Amino acid sequence: MTCCVYVKARSKHSVTDRPSEPGQKTCTLVSPPAWVPWSLIRTISAIRSFPHDNVEDLIRKGADVNRMHGTLKPLHCACMVAEADCVELLLEKGAEVNALDGYNRTALHYAAEKDESCVELLLEYGALPNALDGNKDTPLHWAAFKDNPECVRALLESGACPNARDYNNDTPLSWAAMKGNLESVKVLLDYGALVHVTNLKGQTPISRLVALLARGLGTEQEEECLELLCRAAGRFEIRKADGTLPRELSKDPQLLARLTDMVAHAPTLRSLARCAVRQSLGVQFFPDAVKELPLPETIKDYLLLRE
Template structure:
């Protein structure tokens, strides 16, 4: 950063005759591991380091100044909504998974849905890291369906990182399970492209549609097939595939048929997927797909138990068989 560059430059430019003794070396030099020759005064360093920068340095524990704390900087007038470069204080607290700091900033006026230089809200960062931060932000009114510059929601990122608790907190906080990004991919697509079984299961339990198609003509199962074709498939990916087949009634990978290029390169996988795709959807499986879809975006286990059907049918609707 500019302050660090100026600090180092000042160190190098001073002549050796001004070299201080050990007792004269500022603590900041010693703490940062900088050479003692001609070190500038702490006052000079403070002038180079703006208050917004100092606040974010302190939140992130990145070469903060001695004596600085988030509380003291706020008392001295630090603006909790002022960015430094692309960084915002609230976003930085979520990046380092510090729920206490998140709450402190919100209590002192931090805008819960402010966007940083990447058009991301603090909830986008919290969703891929820490459920406590997610819960605090939602409690303070954060929009669970906020879009970043790529139209990704916090739920997309929680599913991609397989943060199961964050996925659940977002869904319970009002996140739309079938929201789409710029490529028309849903959180379910993001989860299956990584083989994130826990997130896949949670999303399907909350009404995720298993047969959406993105702009490239890919179904969620096609994303998963591409992962398996790269040799990254295992038991978890097999379970994901089975869940998708149960939820949709029939395996579909690409609009118009065919296999992802990655899967087509694996002869055994190619043959297996081709066979699975050729099986017609049974009336029973189609009925399950229609009933699940008609219940909408909700916790299906609660909705299904209200249906006047036998327990065995309820279990079938909930993909238990």
């Protein structure tokens, strides 16, 4: 009797030539069919279109869960399509959770853009929340940019740095602000994201958002986002370090007049005190920290930017 055992595609095992006794059960080691490794990532990519294709069956036939296919690995692909069940299966079968793809991105970078469940699974299996891709972007940068507040929260709860800097010195808050992503901005501010940070071009999260508004792309959400950032900042400048105004503001005289009026008035002592207290709290979940302070509830709400 003979049974056939598949091994991973990179194995060099061949059929055993050791003679066997009559009637003895022997096992033959063979490589999986050539189509199996490549079929795995194609199946994952189309898993929602062809749900009956069985990823587990392909793995059982010898597909390598850690094999690079072009620029991607199966785990990265599963996160791109936000298929949590497939992500869990790949991790259970030995997929390397912090492996890099062709762009030096981890699976967590892709999951952060898409799906909280995938993010939580990866973190549970040891994904690094502050992993850097080729541009020094963290998963938190991408979650903030895509306005996925639940992913932002999950990453921050697992130790992601709210003030991580990318190659341009932009923080996740800056990425969220440039898109007017209100919900992500709220979560980041709750975890101690700094408002007074500048990138290599001298831009702050507020000036990033102002540029969006100046292009006429703002809605009520972006306006609310600007008000929130201004409260968190206490005071801010609209002029760049060299004293000039951002070029975008010349396109919107009304916005320029409104911002000029805002910065012309000295900030109140109360707003400056709020900014100082928030900075003194450092990086932590502000709602919990403020709750423990011996202060009236109205002042606690004020510190948490609830006006």
